[in-house]
Amino acid sequence: MRLTYLPMEGDHAVYSTIVQRLAAAIAVIAVTLAGVGCAKTTSDRDLVLVNPIDAQELIQGRAKLLGLAGTTAGAFVDPRSESDYHIGHIPGAISVPFQDLANHKSKLDGYDVLIVYGDGYDNAKANAMSKRLLQMGFSDVQTLRGGLRAWTSAGYALDTGSGDP
Numbered sequence: 594m595r596l597t598y599l600p601m602e603g604d605h606a607v608y609s610t611i612v613q614r615l616a617a618a619i620a621v622i623a624v625t626l627a628g629v630g631c632a633k634t635t636s637d638r639d640l641v642l643v644n645p646i647d648a649q650e651l652i653q654g655r656a657k658l659l660g661l662a663g664t665t666a667g668a669f670v671d672p673r674s675e676s677d678y679h680i681g682h683i684p685g686a687i688s689v690p691f692q693d694l695a696n697h698k699s700k701l702d703g704y705d706v707l708i709v710y711g712d713g714y715d716n717a718k719a720n721a722m723s724k725r726l727l728q729m730g731f732s733d734v735q736t737l738r739g740g741l742r743a744w745t746s747a748g749y750a751l752d753t754g755s756g757d758p
Contacts, residue, residue: 634728635724635727635728636724637720637724639724639727640720640723640724640736641734641735641736642735642736642737642738643708643735643736643737643738644737644738644739644743644747645737645739645743645744645746645747645749646747648669648708648735648737649749651667651706651708651735652667652668652669652685652706652708653667654666654667666703666704666705666706667704667705667706667707667708668685668686668687668701668704668706668707668708669682669683669685669686669687669708669709669710669737670686670687670689670701670707670708670709670710670722670726671683671686671687671688671689671709671710672689672690672691672694672709672711672718672719672721672722673688673690673691673711673712673718674690675688675690677712678690678755679753679754679755680753681741681751681752681753682741682751682752682753683710683741683744683749683751683752684750684751684752685752686710686752687700687701688755689701689722691718691721691722691725694722694725694726694729698729701726701731705733706733706735707726707731707733707734707735708734708735708736708737709722709723709726709734709735709736709737710736710737710740710741710744711737711740711741712740712741712742713739713740713741713742713743714738714739714740714742714743716740719736719737719740720736723735723736
């Protein structure tokens with residue numbers, strides 16, 4: 594049995610209402626997706642890797658504006674747990690466990706350069722911290738290539754305990 598639909602006189606108004614509602618829904622979806630597209634996203638391509646020697650030079654500071662505006666202030670940032678930090682960290686590094694970043698962001702305000710490190714090469718926590726700091730608006734965030742493993746291999750010492758400034 595085959596059913597055939599024959600449009601009735603009032604169907605045009607029903608179709609018009611459906612089309613209007615569909616157009617409104619599409620407009621809402623488009624605006625929502627456009628807002629999502631505006632959010633700042635970061636990826637591993639946004640990471641700036643630095644070796645231990647260059648990192649040390651950045652932290653020691655460099656002259657701003659031909660020396661007229663002072664020197665840059667840099668800090669090493671340790672995103673590992675506090676217990677890992679106590680076992681061994683870069684001298685002068687600031688302990689900001691990744692999961693506590695939102696509560697301790699103020700520890701990092703005022704630094705021109707932040708160098709984040711982890712335990713070794715391609716450390717997921719260090720990379721995630723660097724990306725999160727960029728998303729939070731810190732402009733010069735770098736990641737120590739090789740982390741603590743590269744740091745000690747380059748002949749630099751580690752501190753132990755709570756040397757957090």
